[in-house]
Amino acid sequence: MRLLLTLASLAAVVGVAATSATAGTSPTPSNSSCSFPSQSQVFSPFGDSRAYFLAPGANFEGSIGGWTLGGGAAFATGNETSYVGSSTDSHSLALPTTSASATTPTFCVTSNAPTFRMFIQNHGNLGHIDGQLAVYLNYAGADGETQQVKIAALTVKSTNWTLSPSISFIQYISTPLQSGYANISFTIKPNDNHGNRRIDDLYVDPYCSR
Numbered sequence: 698m699r700l701l702l703t704l705a706s707l708a709a710v711v712g713v714a715a716t717s718a719t720a721g722t723s724p725t726p727s728n729s730s731c732s733f734p735s736q737s738q739v740f741s742p743f744g745d746s747r748a749y750f751l752a753p754g755a756n757f758e759g760s761i762g763g764w765t766l767g768g769g770a771a772f773a774t775g776n777e778t779s780y781v782g783s784s785t786d787s788h789s790l791a792l793p794t795t796s797a798s799a800t801t802p803t804f805c806v807t808s809n810a811p812t813f814r815m816f817i818q819n820h821g822n823l824g825h826i827d828g829q830l831a832v833y834l835n836y837a838g839a840d841g842e843t844q845q846v847k848i849a850a851l852t853v854k855s856t857n858w859t860l861s862p863s864i865s866f867i868q869y870i871s872t873p874l875q876s877g878y879a880n881i882s883f884t885i886k887p888n889d890n891h892g893n894r895r896i897d898d899l900y901v902d903p904y905c906s907r
């Protein structure tokens with residue numbers, strides 16, 4: 698009996714170690730389901746009546762704990778001018794330099810053709826305003842390692858806040874979605890030095906096909 702207990706204890710320790718190692722290298726699901734925050738038709742003023750949820754902290758109105766910011770990316774005063782989240786919103790995120798980058802916290806999506814949209818404003822840089830803002834999708838590949846793929850390059854040539862098109866990313870995560878859901882994050886950063894941008898109100902539509 699004592700030997701069996703010892704073996705059982707060892708197996709438990711090995712299991713914990715394996716889980717910890719995986720968690721350090723990929724956004725592995727922490728439970729067996731994926732539930733969404735509350736959804737609303739935030740883009741209905743733009744003719745888009747689908748229901749969306751706010752990506753974690755992506756209105757930049759409170760804590761953005763869990764976001765990874767680099768290259769001068771920072772909270773900025775001033776909200777996107779449609780105030781789709783709340784009329785009292787007052788902040789956005791600045792991506793002022795070529796090296797600026799922002800990565801959302803990891804969150805889950807399901808296989809129901811998720812898409813997202815966000816607001817972008819561009820003040821230009823070096824006399825140019827024609828640059829692209831790149832969006833990368835981060836997800837756990839079949840080997841458990843984090844994979845990154847560019848899913849969009851957005852051009853906004855206006856100091857007015859502009860709503861992005863609906864961006865689909867389900868085609869890149871068909872393998873992890875075989876379990877019914879996938880844990881993902883987005884990295885947003887300039888593609889070149891022709892931009893000085895702000896972003897705000899990044900919302901995810903979890904049921905685009907419905």
Ligand SMILES: [Ca+2]
Pocket residue numbers: 756757758776777786787788789897898
């Ligand atoms: Ca905001």
